[in-house]
Amino acid sequence: MQVQYILELLGTGFFAISGALVANQKSKPDWFGVTFIGFITSIGGGSIRDMLLGVYPLVWVKDPNFIYAIIIGIGLSSIFFKSLLKLRKTFFLFDSLGIAMFTIIGTEKAMQHHVSPVIAAIMGMFSAVMGGVLRDVLTNEVPVIFRKEIYATACLAGAIAYLLLDHFGADKNICMFVPIGLILAIRIVAVKFDLSLPKFTKEA
Amino acid sequence: MQVQYILELLGTGFFAISGALVANQKSKPDWFGVTFIGFITSIGGGSIRDMLLGVYPLVWVKDPNFIYAIIIGIGLSSIFFKSLLKLRKTFFLFDSLGIAMFTIIGTEKAMQHHVSPVIAAIMGMFSAVMGGVLRDVLTNEVPVIFRKEIYATACLAGAIAYLLLDHFGADKNICMFVPIGLILAIRIVAVKFDLSLPKFTKEA
Amino acid sequence: MQVQYILELLGTGFFAISGALVANQKSKPDWFGVTFIGFITSIGGGSIRDMLLGVYPLVWVKDPNFIYAIIIGIGLSSIFFKSLLKLRKTFFLFDSLGIAMFTIIGTEKAMQHHVSPVIAAIMGMFSAVMGGVLRDVLTNEVPVIFRKEIYATACLAGAIAYLLLDHFGADKNICMFVPIGLILAIRIVAVKFDLSLPKFTKEA
Numbered sequence: 001m002q003v004q005y006i007l008e009l010l011g012t013g014f015f016a017i018s019g020a021l022v023a024n025q026k027s028k029p030d031w032f033g034v035t036f037i038g039f040i041t042s043i044g045g046g047s048i049r050d051m052l053l054g055v056y057p058l059v060w061v062k063d064p065n066f067i068y069a070i071i072i073g074i075g076l077s078s079i080f081f082k083s084l085l086k087l088r089k090t091f092f093l094f095d096s097l098g099i100a101m102f103t104i105i106g107t108e109k110a111m112q113h114h115v116s117p118v119i120a121a122i123m124g125m126f127s128a129v130m131g132g133v134l135r136d137v138l139t140n141e142v143p144v145i146f147r148k149e150i151y152a153t154a155c156l157a158g159a160i161a162y163l164l165l166d167h168f169g170a171d172k173n174i175c176m177f178v179p180i181g182l183i184l185a186i187r188i189v190a191v192k193f194d195l196s197l198p199k200f201t202k203e204a
Numbered sequence: 205m206q207v208q209y210i211l212e213l214l215g216t217g218f219f220a221i222s223g224a225l226v227a228n229q230k231s232k233p234d235w236f237g238v239t240f241i242g243f244i245t246s247i248g249g250g251s252i253r254d255m256l257l258g259v260y261p262l263v264w265v266k267d268p269n270f271i272y273a274i275i276i277g278i279g280l281s282s283i284f285f286k287s288l289l290k291l292r293k294t295f296f297l298f299d300s301l302g303i304a305m306f307t308i309i310g311t312e313k314a315m316q317h318h319v320s321p322v323i324a325a326i327m328g329m330f331s332a333v334m335g336g337v338l339r340d341v342l343t344n345e346v347p348v349i350f351r352k353e354i355y356a357t358a359c360l361a362g363a364i365a366y367l368l369l370d371h372f373g374a375d376k377n378i379c380m381f382v383p384i385g386l387i388l389a390i391r392i393v394a395v396k397f398d399l400s401l402p403k404f405t406k407e408a
Numbered sequence: 409m410q411v412q413y414i415l416e417l418l419g420t421g422f423f424a425i426s427g428a429l430v431a432n433q434k435s436k437p438d439w440f441g442v443t444f445i446g447f448i449t450s451i452g453g454g455s456i457r458d459m460l461l462g463v464y465p466l467v468w469v470k471d472p473n474f475i476y477a478i479i480i481g482i483g484l485s486s487i488f489f490k491s492l493l494k495l496r497k498t499f500f501l502f503d504s505l506g507i508a509m510f511t512i513i514g515t516e517k518a519m520q521h522h523v524s525p526v527i528a529a530i531m532g533m534f535s536a537v538m539g540g541v542l543r544d545v546l547t548n549e550v551p552v553i554f555r556k557e558i559y560a561t562a563c564l565a566g567a568i569a570y571l572l573l574d575h576f577g578a579d580k581n582i583c584m585f586v587p588i589g590l591i592l593a594i595r596i597v598a599v600k601f602d603l604s605l606p607k608f609t610k611e612a
Contacts, residue, residue, distance in 0.1 A: 401439050
């Protein structure tokens with residue numbers, strides 16, 4: 001539990017960095033705007049999951065450490081702004097690690113509230129991607145899930161892997177780390193080979 | 205109850221088709237994007253209603269059949285894509301039938317939670333139109349309720365008719381089918397004669 | 409309590425006027441569109457606060473007087489449309505008074521649900537600005553909090569002032585009116601001297 005808590009705080013801080021960097025590319029917002037977007041990006045996915053499940057209080061409402069993790073993340077992204085932008089590859093790895101972790105944590109949380117596996121997989125994927133969707137809606141962008149190479153689909157695949165492993169009684173650590181590895185692998189392969197899902201219609 | 209359940213599943217599947225067709229016109233999304241938009245379009249209105257009322261669990265969270273209805277709807281809209289686009293008139297009829305049905309179901313559900321009639325009418329209208337509003341916000345369109353000919357207003361009128369009939373003790377079937385007919389009639393007349401509500405200001 | 413209730417109703421009606429005027433500048437919507445936007449602008453912030461806290465029923469769901477206040481506000485903004493647009497300075501004062509009042513009421517409500525002060529301050533600020541954010545997202549504008557001179561930050565400062573005064577046992581009225589004065593003062597000074605927060609990055 002302790003480890004999961006630290007991972008969640010780290011993930012939250014990292015998502016704030018990710019939100020700050022993305023927000024800054026386009027609209028050159030002020031400090032408040034960047035912090036607000038970082039906040040929405042990091043807590044949006046989990047909040048939507050819990051509000052859909054009716055699970056209260058929300059994690060960050062109960063525990064202000066998540067707010068502090070976000071503020072620290074924003075501070076770091078200001079101090080190391082240029083280095084962070086240069087480290088694009090590392091950044092991509094961290095972002096993928098972040099969504100992978102949030103997917104599995106979210107799927108697990110949903111299962112604890114006795115929903116069916118198909119709903120748990122959706123909730124896991126929502127935990128990972130909805131923060132980014134809110135960020136994009138607020139900054140008038142086309143949401144990431146509609147433009148990126150295989151992104152939310154990788155989360156769905158990881159959530160399903162988690163549920164299968166859990167169903168067949170695999171070890172707790174295997175349930176956690178195999179799906180995270182799978183999401184990472186799908187993301188890396190998709191970006192490296194520029195793969196994307198087939199279009200819905202062919203006449204495009 | 206059984207009939208209402210089947211109608212809700214059918215309505216959900218149909219809204220997914222409607223969402224998929226609309227989504228596809230503009231942004232040519234991949235399969236995941238189309239499914240996601242179909243999902244948001246069909247469950248968005250009811251979810252917003254229940255989250256505003258604090259009624260948990262949400263219908264589709266409790267019952268994965270709604271997810272399967274959406275997936276079947278998306279599958280059908282891929283297979284019959286060209287035919288569906290050709291059937292614009294039929295399509296318009298189905299869409300109007302869909303919002304009419306969702307309005308009445310939503311108004312009834314809100315009344316079961318002992319809100320005042322004015323709130324029940326708003327909740328009925330939200331059930332019908334908010335899925336489309338979410339869809340439009342996510343795809344960066346001006347929401348349907350701001351551009352279309354008499355749309356949400358028809359739902360409001362239907363909800364009010366339902367509440368009046370119910371208040372004066374009309375038969376259950378009359379309470380259901382007269383308002384659905386009214387919404388259909390308003391929509392058909394509005395589109396046929398290109399009617400719209402007066403603008404808020406005159407100097408436009 | 410009676411005074412706070414009347415202030416809330418007045419604030420709600422005024423926010424509806426504000427929403428109607430802003431909505432009208434761009435998209436020239438019809439009567440339904442204006443009413444819908446006025447509605448979202450006035451009840452959006454408080455609803456998001458209560459949905460994040462899990463506090464049900466929402467104020468306007470329980471008490472339709474808030475709906476009537478909005479309808480009256482929209483009616484007044486239609487009748488006095490030209491006068492209202494001319495009174496820009498008065499309008500700015502009313503808008504600032506509105507967000508100041510909503511901030512303090514929101515912060516107080518959050519404290520009543522035993523959240524930590526940092527969360528209460530965020531909830532107070534959300535109460536004041538999230539209605540405008542929803543309005544801007546729905547009308548495809550860049551949300552007000554990303555473009556305006558010091559706006560949400562003034563609310564945050566007011567919320568913190570409220571929490572400090574309350575913590576040190578200041579008189580109820582002082583807790584209420586000093587922060588409202590502070591928010592007003594920050595807004596007036598910021599607009600008069602065209603002040604804004606520093607940009608997040610310097611190379612812009």
